[in-house]
Amino acid sequence: MLSKAGVTHSKGAKYVIETIEVASPKENEVLVKIAGCGLCHTDELAQEQVIPVQLPAVLGHEGAGVVIEVGSSVTGVKPGDHVVLSYASCGHCETCLDGKPYVCRNNAQLQFGGAMSDGTKRLSLNGKEVSNFFGQSSFAAYAVANERNVVVVDKEVDLTILGPLGCGFQTGAGTVLNGLKPKFGSSIVIFGTGAVGSAAIMAAKIVGCQKIIAVDVVPAKLELAKEIGATHTINGKEIADVVEEIKSITNGGANYSIETTGVPALVNQSLHCLRTLGQSAIVGVSGDVTINVFDAVMMEGRTMQGFIQGNAVPQLFIPKLVEYYKAGLFPFDKLVKVYDLEDINQAFDDTHKGLALKAVVKM
Incomplete structure (x- = not known):
């Protein structure tokens, strides 16, 4: 599938909006049409290569959108579900099995290794592989994520601004x-x-x-x-x-x-x-x-x-934050300023200048 995306090509370089190829999800993965993605300082750490993600890469790890397709072994998510994408975890290390996926033993590799959990990539540009980020790469119109990254949320809430619940707000x-x-x-x-x-x-x-x-x-x-x-x-x-x-x-x-x-x-x-x-x-x-x-x-x-990640199990915690939001107790919408994906570089600049507290790019 072709997808518009913000691509990072070299250390410190501005994002370039390009058309990438997104492969179909594998057995335990889902394909999500992204509505919006929050901008986070961690994206900048990768952009500046403080976190040495192999470039070129599609960054973005606060995505939210609608599930389009699911792999053959996916059971907890279905097409049409509204979802927030959060951090990746392996599910089989000691800390994951102890209910603490936020300190997964394979954390660094899964978030910053540039590939999915099976070691392969789903993104390419002009026939060459592109690294992914946090197991999602949500600075794009479409993203592939592992089922463990995905949190089903209330369809009544505006998806465009929900992405930051997956990292910063969480x-x-x-x-x-x-x-x-x-x-x-x-x-x-x-x-x-x-x-x-x-x-x-x-x-x-x-x-x-x-x-x-x-x-x-x-x-x-x-x-x-x-x-x-x-x-x-x-x-x-x-x-x-x-x-x-x-x-x-x-x-x-x-x-x-x-x-x-x-x-x-x-x-x-x-x-x-x-x-x-x-x-x-x-x-x-x-x-x-x-x-x-x-x-x-x-x-x-x-x-x-x-x-x-706030010691949070996303599938349990993010729906609670949505309920707090609906009840008026967690008004995170007051923090959000929405930009078009094409204006992602301006969104980061505005964040540095204090003109946007939490910038979100919409697709």
């Missing part, structure tokens, strides 16, 4: 709801109010956190954070000592923090702003960070833990 909300599980009336700090951080803010409101503190340097993002649930906001450019400000707001330190930016200084702040026995969740892509373990962790009995 990561932020899941870190709160599945990972930290904050106690009712507790306090939480979210460092970075992009898509992931904003989803965490909404989730913190759902569980009844009393103080929800958003930290960012973009005033417009902080205003939106208040609209979706933050009780306090801190502009890191205007407050000399963010940690002391948080301790003042929380009368000694927050119970929980979530660090979404990957900035080393904020990783440290996410620990030092906590009260005794506080928990810090790391979801940002951080490099080397210098931490005084005695002062930041041990002396106060604090915990620092990494979370992947």
